[in-house]
Amino acid sequence: MNRTHGFLLALLIGGSAVGAQIQNPAGPPADAAGLGPVVSGTDYSGSWRPNQLVLESQTAAGDLADYGGIPLNDAARLYALSWPASRQTVRQHQCMGYVTPYFWYAPANYRIWEERDPFTQRLIAWRFYGQIAQGDRTVYMDGRPHPPAYAPHTFAGFSTGTYQGNTLTVETTHLKRGWIKANGVPQSDAATVEEHFIRHGDNITMLAVIDDPVYLTEPLSKASMLVRMAKDPDAWLYPCDDSEQILGRKSDVVPNHLFGQNPYVREYANNKKVPLLGALGGVDTVYPDLGNNLSDAAAAERVANARMMPSGPPAVSRAPDPTPRDGEIQTWRVSGDVYLLTGDGANIAVQVGPQGAFIVDAGSGKLADKVVAAIARLSAKPVQFIVNTTFRPDHTGGNAKLQTAGADPSLTGTFFSMQFQGAGRAATIISQLNTQVRMIDQKLPAPPSDTFVSDRRRKYYNGEAVEIFPMRNATTDGDSIVHFRRADVIVTGDIFTTTEYPHIDTKLGGSVQGEIEGLNFILDRTVYVHDEDGGTMIVPGHGRVTDEWDVADYRDMLVIVRDRVQALIKTGATLQQVLAARPTADYDVRYGATSGPWTTDMFVEAVYTSLKNPPTTGRVK
Amino acid sequence: MKRAFVFVVLCSLLLVPDPSTAHHSFTATYDTAKTVSIEGKVVQFLLRNPHSFLHVSVTKDGQEQVWNVEWAAAGQLSGTIANSIKPGDPVVVTGNPSRDPAEMRLRMVNVKRTSDGANWGFTAGQFVN
Numbered sequence: 164m165n166r167t168h169g170f171l172l173a174l175l176i177g178g179s180a181v182g183a184q185i186q187n188p189a190g191p192p193a194d195a196a197g198l199g200p201v202v203s204g205t206d207y208s209g210s211w212r213p214n215q216l217v218l219e220s221q222t223a224a225g226d227l228a229d230y231g232g233i234p235l236n237d238a239a240r241l242y243a244l245s246w247p248a249s250r251q252t253v254r255q256h257q258c259m260g261y262v263t264p265y266f267w268y269a270p271a272n273y274r275i276w277e278e279r280d281p282f283t284q285r286l287i288a289w290r291f292y293g294q295i296a297q298g299d300r301t302v303y304m305d306g307r308p309h310p311p312a313y314a315p316h317t318f319a320g321f322s323t324g325t326y327q328g329n330t331l332t333v334e335t336t337h338l339k340r341g342w343i344k345a346n347g348v349p350q351s352d353a354a355t356v357e358e359h360f361i362r363h364g365d366n367i368t369m370l371a372v373i374d375d376p377v378y379l380t381e382p383l384s385k386a387s388m389l390v391r392m393a394k395d396p397d398a399w400l401y402p403c404d405d406s407e408q409i410l411g412r413k414s415d416v417v418p419n420h421l422f423g424q425n426p427y428v429r430e431y432a433n434n435k436k437v438p439l440l441g442a443l444g445g446v447d448t449v450y451p452d453l454g455n456n457l458s459d460a461a462a463a464e465r466v467a468n469a470r471m472m473p474s475g476p477p478a479v480s481r482a483p484d485p486t487p488r489d490g491e492i493q494t495w496r497v498s499g500d501v502y503l504l505t506g507d508g509a510n511i512a513v514q515v516g517p518q519g520a521f522i523v524d525a526g527s528g529k530l531a532d533k534v535v536a537a538i539a540r541l542s543a544k545p546v547q548f549i550v551n552t553t554f555r556p557d558h559t560g561g562n563a564k565l566q567t568a569g570a571d572p573s574l575t576g577t578f579f580s581m582q583f584q585g586a587g588r589a590a591t592i593i594s595q596l597n598t599q600v601r602m603i604d605q606k607l608p609a610p611p612s613d614t615f616v617s618d619r620r621r622k623y624y625n626g627e628a629v630e631i632f633p634m635r636n637a638t639t640d641g642d643s644i645v646h647f648r649r650a651d652v653i654v655t656g657d658i659f660t661t662t663e664y665p666h667i668d669t670k671l672g673g674s675v676q677g678e679i680e681g682l683n684f685i686l687d688r689t690v691y692v693h694d695e696d697g698g699t700m701i702v703p704g705h706g707r708v709t710d711e712w713d714v715a716d717y718r719d720m721l722v723i724v725r726d727r728v729q730a731l732i733k734t735g736a737t738l739q740q741v742l743a744a745r746p747t748a749d750y751d752v753r754y755g756a757t758s759g760p761w762t763t764d765m766f767v768e769a770v771y772t773s774l775k776n777p778p779t780t781g782r783v784k
Numbered sequence: 785m786k787r788a789f790v791f792v793v794l795c796s797l798l799l800v801p802d803p804s805t806a807h808h809s810f811t812a813t814y815d816t817a818k819t820v821s822i823e824g825k826v827v828q829f830l831l832r833n834p835h836s837f838l839h840v841s842v843t844k845d846g847q848e849q850v851w852n853v854e855w856a857a858a859g860q861l862s863g864t865i866a867n868s869i870k871p872g873d874p875v876v877v878t879g880n881p882s883r884d885p886a887e888m889r890l891r892m893v894n895v896k897r898t899s900d901g902a903n904w905g906f907t908a909g910q911f912v913n
Binding site for chain 1: 812813828830832833835837852882883884887
């Protein structure tokens, strides 16, 4: 807890005693194992609206380039400055959900109610519903743990609550990338939020503290107030349905301002007659020290100008890696009969059913025995098929072990065995032809035996259609994605990860434009349930399970970086000059690396190289 | 001292009103101090939330341009308007231009169908207030 938070919380809790007549004392401690703790506390049920003064002073939208009072870091400022309002017309942005605490700043109605076990009447959860974007949050009060790091994130996040005296304290994790302020100030998917709700009669005071290791230099405290409505407003819906708002615009266009070229950067500062340095935000705009920095107007202007461009050493990702490193294989049900296995290199997807397991990628092989055991816990049937989305050893190292897990003597000598090499003796490994060629060239074990060069390989397996699509010139010329159509799960291979920049190998036919086209191909097949949440689920090559939103966010990042590098190329910039310009400066805190097998500089070089010399074909060489 | 300052800032934030209260700001996208008019034919009318769009084909210097006119939410436009505007209708649209001159976008102020004089918009007395 930072000093700002602590002071405000003490102030608010102290004040809560004034209106405590309707509140109940905290409940007894937990008992009755298996039923969850008995809790009772303040009742927040009812229909609420934001206090008008809060709405007027803390609009969620905000003016362009008004970041004052937000302890954002340099990357977040650059991110915000590159954001134009027209970004909202991109299909996946039109119905973007609200993360908390942004959730509480909509000019609309809120409903709060409790969920109780019908038999014991124990409090299971508080529910928060916001009319705008129809946000629907569940705050579990039954002591359940938060999901693992490789579980999906949502705009609502995953929340648990406790009573601290008369205050309801809520901890939220697993949030998607959203807005701190919808003028471009981002809140990352690594952010966690602590909220405190204090009821004073017909008012609720809410204090939220955002802890965002990616975009904030210290926690940000935000306060809001809700006013209870005596009568249900009967206005709760906000159905959103994205559309082709800008007719004819190509899917690889994401509006953005190049570094240093935001034409509105001084607008707020000039209109409000505040120093630009203050408007651009940062931790120094939170504390009165800012006054000292502003005493020399010319110096302040120089600092402000410097903050509009990348500076300092390249940053590395501050987002936690969701991949378990405990030497065990973890399993997560993604959707339908499709599961994620994580812990041995690249992600493994497993579909199970009466015909046996169908696997996408085999991991590095270091924990192959444990992978086989994990699959056996899902299905007693042999592994029948393995798809390799790429040749890379962290995806194919487990091929040999998993392939033998498919041995099924009952199939030997049947018609089935004549269709696929090794059928009955081992699982059949499928890939597009280039993957097989790479594996043979590099003498990698157990290359695929069932290959294709067409635009789709299809199977109907375990009661669902499975489609394999080759992605031309994405990270290499040998990528594929797999779509389990009934479960509606897309396994992306390395085209999409939640952990790093795409590993584009230009020597093997990879390109940034092919990457963008691959991601847009995925986005052309996804459908969300509500406001960019749920629906088609995504298993990335590395990282956590997710859905359309994160793929779109990743696509946006690639388009924006491509545009910056392309603009530099047009000026005649060399690779060294492009690297020095740091075209990824606002994303390095999320995806960057300065060491290891895939650094930011390697990624930028791949973008530069593939734009200067685009691959001529993704077909078999 | 710093804590006191934070408290003062918080209080001042609660007390000083700001006119921009929408969940996202039209003024960030459009120059609401200006209006321009375009004349052309309706390509399609998208009755959608969060905002409806009217696409209008405009011929300028022999070249066809499609303008994207942002309108109100579906609930405000359903009924009379949704059932009236058809592809091919000749219209004059007046709206606030995008702040980016390269974008062919308007925020709807008024649309008039020139074939019969039907008129819709945000002006008092019109279908959408």
